Amino acid sequence: xxxxxxxxVLMTDFMDNECSGAVxxxxxxxxxxxxxxRRFEQLLxxxxxxxxxxxxxxxxxxxxxxxxxxSIEATHPPRVAPGWGRIFELLRRNYxxxxxxxxxxxxxMAAILVTVLVVGAPVSRKxxxxxxLQEKSEYMLSLHHSxxxxxxxxxxxxxTIEHYFF
Amino acid sequence: MxxxxxxxxxxxxxxxxxxxxxxxxxxxxxxxxVALRITNNRQxxxxxxxxxxxxxxxxxxxxxxxxxxxxxxxxxxxxTALNAYKRISRVRNRTQDLESVENTVVFSEQAxxxxxxxxxxxxxxxxxxLLLNRLxxxxxxxxxxxxxxxxxxxxxARALKIxxxxxxxxxxxxxxxxxxFSQGGMEK
Numbered sequence: 001x002x003x004x005x006x007x008x009v010l011m012t013d014f015m016d017n018e019c020s021g022a023v024x025x026x027x028x029x030x031x032x033x034x035x036x037x038r039r040f041e042q043l044l045x046x047x048x049x050x051x052x053x054x055x056x057x058x059x060x061x062x063x064x065x066x067x068x069x070x071s072i073e074a075t076h077p078p079r080v081a082p083g084w085g086r087i088f089e090l091l092r093r094n095y096x097x098x099x100x101x102x103x104x105x106x107x108x109m110a111a112i113l114v115t116v117l118v119v120g121a122p123v124s125r126k127x128x129x130x131x132x133l134q135e136k137s138e139y140m141l142s143l144h145h146s147x148x149x150x151x152x153x154x155x156x157x158x159x160t161i162e163h164y165f166f
Numbered sequence: 167m168x169x170x171x172x173x174x175x176x177x178x179x180x181x182x183x184x185x186x187x188x189x190x191x192x193x194x195x196x197x198x199x200v201a202l203r204i205t206n207n208r209q210x211x212x213x214x215x216x217x218x219x220x221x222x223x224x225x226x227x228x229x230x231x232x233x234x235x236x237x238x239x240x241x242x243x244x245x246t247a248l249n250a251y252k253r254i255s256r257v258r259n260r261t262q263d264l265e266s267v268e269n270t271v272v273f274s275e276q277a278x279x280x281x282x283x284x285x286x287x288x289x290x291x292x293x294x295x296l297l298l299n300r301l302x303x304x305x306x307x308x309x310x311x312x313x314x315x316x317x318x319x320x321x322x323a324r325a326l327k328i329x330x331x332x333x334x335x336x337x338x339x340x341x342x343x344x345x346x347f348s349q350g351g352m353e354k
Binding site (some may be wrong): 047057058061070073 | 195220312341342
């Protein structure tokens with residue numbers, strides 16, 4: 001490699017530890033022999049490489065997380081309960097991939113069924129008993145009414161057995 | 167940026183805010199510092215960091231582990247910070263007419279060189295900001311990812327969706343510009 005090629009490698013792969021062993025050796029050997037390229041390498045280290053090493057990483061302000069958290073909670077309220085609920089939620093989301101409308105329809109159907117069984121049955125039983133009693137009462141009244149009609153005009157029965165009983 | 171365990175990512179995907187906070191703690195240093203060096207503005211860097219993590223949170227459901235979360239976060243950070251930098255530059259340019267821009271450039275370059283001369287009075291932060299101001303947006307993002315976070319050429323290429331030779335050539339131009347500016351400053 002000539003000086004121009006060496007300078008190009010110095011500004012890229014050599015400085016960034018990206019060159020192969022053979023290229024690295026060639027550059028090092030060239031720098032030992034060439035004062036101009038050596039000065040260029042020192043300039044790069046001092047003026048380009050060093051300024052990045054002289055600064056420290058800046059810690060992000062705490063408010064950033066608070067703002068992110070606030071924004072998430074405003075748009076997506078917490079959905080996952082801690083503990084077992086969290087594990088169940090994770091399993092459900094990842095392994096029980098049943099479309100949500102199915103859950104919805106099933107829940108509504110179950111609610112209707114439970115309502116009918118718990119609330120509806122006594123009501124219907126009461127209604128049946130009431131109707132039965134009403135029918136029986138009407139039947140008894142009709143019997144009484146027809147008996148009265150049948151008995152109209154009959155004060156005696158004119159039979160010995162009837163006399164015996166009545 | 168440290169690696170994030172897969173189970174933490176899974177929990178965060180399911181909407182667990184505590185797990186997402188762990189991702190934030192692992193990545194916020196990287197995101198904030200890259201944003202700060204690219205935009206060269208603390209307020210903008212905070213906005214970029216907030217924007218990056220909200221994008222990560224809202225898109226985590228679509229993350230399918232085909233690449234690492236780190237690479238994904240690098241890409242979102244670089245894009246968001248670059249867009250912010252370009253937006254700032256556009257606004258700055260729009261608010262100044264040509265004459266004042268020319269004056270500003272001449273004045274600020276002279277001021278920058280004076281500041282370099284009085285290097286002892288300047289903080290390292292300001293000296294670095296002056297050097298980075300010599301670079302265009304593409305060079306700036308490459309050098310920041312390489313020098314601030316130590317990403318390899320391959321990682322930079324994946325983060326910026328460019329090939330490795332483009333990474334190499336942008337780094338070379340960036341360092342040429344920085345060296346030329348520093349030498350000019352020293353000579354004055």
